Amino acid sequence: MVIVMGPEATQDDVAAIVAVVQAAGVEAFVSRGVRRTIVGLVGDVAQLDQGNLRGMAGVRDVMRVSTPYKLVSRENHPERSTVHVGGVPIGPDTVTLIAGPCAVETPQQTLAAALMAKRAGATLLRGGAYKPRTSPYAFQGLGEAGLRILADVREETGLPIVTEVVDAHDVELVASYADMLQVGTRNAQNFALLQAVGAAGKPVMLKRGMNATIEEWLMAAEYIAQRGNLDIVLCERGIRTFETATRNTLDVSAVPVAQRLSHLPVIIDPSHSGGRRDLVLPLTRAAIAVGADGVIIDVHPAPETALCDGPQALVDSDLDVLADVLHTFPPLLGRAPAVAAVAP
Ligand SMILES: O=C[C@H](O)[C@H](O)COP(=O)(O)O
Numbered sequence: 566m567v568i569v570m571g572p573e574a575t576q577d578d579v580a581a582i583v584a585v586v587q588a589a590g591v592e593a594f595v596s597r598g599v600r601r602t603i604v605g606l607v608g609d610v611a612q613l614d615q616g617n618l619r620g621m622a623g624v625r626d627v628m629r630v631s632t633p634y635k636l637v638s639r640e641n642h643p644e645r646s647t648v649h650v651g652g653v654p655i656g657p658d659t660v661t662l663i664a665g666p667c668a669v670e671t672p673q674q675t676l677a678a679a680l681m682a683k684r685a686g687a688t689l690l691r692g693g694a695y696k697p698r699t700s701p702y703a704f705q706g707l708g709e710a711g712l713r714i715l716a717d718v719r720e721e722t723g724l725p726i727v728t729e730v731v732d733a734h735d736v737e738l739v740a741s742y743a744d745m746l747q748v749g750t751r752n753a754q755n756f757a758l759l760q761a762v763g764a765a766g767k768p769v770m771l772k773r774g775m776n777a778t779i780e781e782w783l784m785a786a787e788y789i790a791q792r793g794n795l796d797i798v799l800c801e802r803g804i805r806t807f808e809t810a811t812r813n814t815l816d817v818s819a820v821p822v823a824q825r826l827s828h829l830p831v832i833i834d835p836s837h838s839g840g841r842r843d844l845v846l847p848l849t850r851a852a853i854a855v856g857a858d859g860v861i862i863d864v865h866p867a868p869e870t871a872l873c874d875g876p877q878a879l880v881d882s883d884l885d886v887l888a889d890v891l892h893t894f895p896p897l898l899g900r901a902p903a904v905a906a907v908a909p
């Protein structure tokens with residue numbers, strides 16, 4: 566961390582800064598220039614409150630030179646990581662397709678959607694049994710009955726399950742069925758939930774908060790990592806902007822930025838970002854082109870009757886194109902579509 570002090574800063578102002586910094590066990594190196602004085606800090610600067618330092622007399626600016634997140638940072642872990650979910654890799658060598666229904670509605674609908682997902686080349690099945698809904702009157706998911714359906718469909722199709730948990734109290738239960746726990750955009754800064762999933766012993770997919778900066782997203786991942794779990798996959802799912810033509814604005818630049826800052830795999834959700842079926846395939850192409858380590862896509866056998874997010878679900882007639890994108894695009898970038906660990 567570097568503290569820049571203006572020309573008006575007195576000797577006492579500089580001494581006050583040095584005293585605060587040293588009291589926190591951090592070393593301070595002062596270099597006085599004609600127009601400004603720079604105080605360079607070395608040590609565990611996480612102990613210091615940047616805002617408080619910025620408020621002290623004579624201080625012009627306070628700048629971090631290292632990242633505030635440590636465990637998920639690429640500074641301390643230069644190699645990019647691969648996370649395995651039920652034996653399926655998500656990482657730099659592959660492009661993984663996770664697909665399935667937005668919400669688990671019935672056993673028949675979930676199985677039909679899982680078979681669609683498989684036909685498109687998915688090696689992981691998505692599906693929400695606990696749905697975070699804007700309206701308390703909207704379908705909230707089947708809860709544990711939905712988890713049981715997912716487990717049956719996993720048995721039948723061999724696809725490991727990715728499913729969302731919305732409440733810290735449900736983490737143990739959801740983890741007892743899931744192969745990967747999903748934390749959604751609405752809970753992306755629910756710190757108690759992040760800590761609970763971090764302790765659950767299952768890989769976690771952390772969606773980006775719809776209003777979160779990339780740094781806030783990585784700090785959220787750090788909460789999970791701090792509980793001893795580094796099997797985290799980051800998922801860019803669109804952010805809130807002024808644009809109303811799409812449900813959210815897909816921030817494609819978040820993929821290379823997050824991959825540069827963090828060793829964790831980064832995937833894209835083209836369904837929740839565009840919010841429109843006609844955008845899912847173009848955004849999937851964009852995701853692969855920008856270097857995403859996978860995509861998570863909604864599919865539904867009858868989206869006109871879907872209980873959640875029907876307009877963004879791919880239908881049967883989209884699957885061949887999706888499969889083709891998955892087979893032709895990754896090899897252009899030296900990658901392979903991720904395959905199942907054990908052929909079912
Ligand atoms: O699947 C995700 C969410 O539950 C869903 O997108 C929420 O949408 P809503 O705003 O219609 O509740």
Ligand SMILES: C=C(OP(=O)(O)O)C(=O)O
Binds near residue numbers: 693729748750751802
């Ligand atoms: C709730 C979901 O997505 P998001 O959190 O991105 O809205 C989902 O994928 O089911």
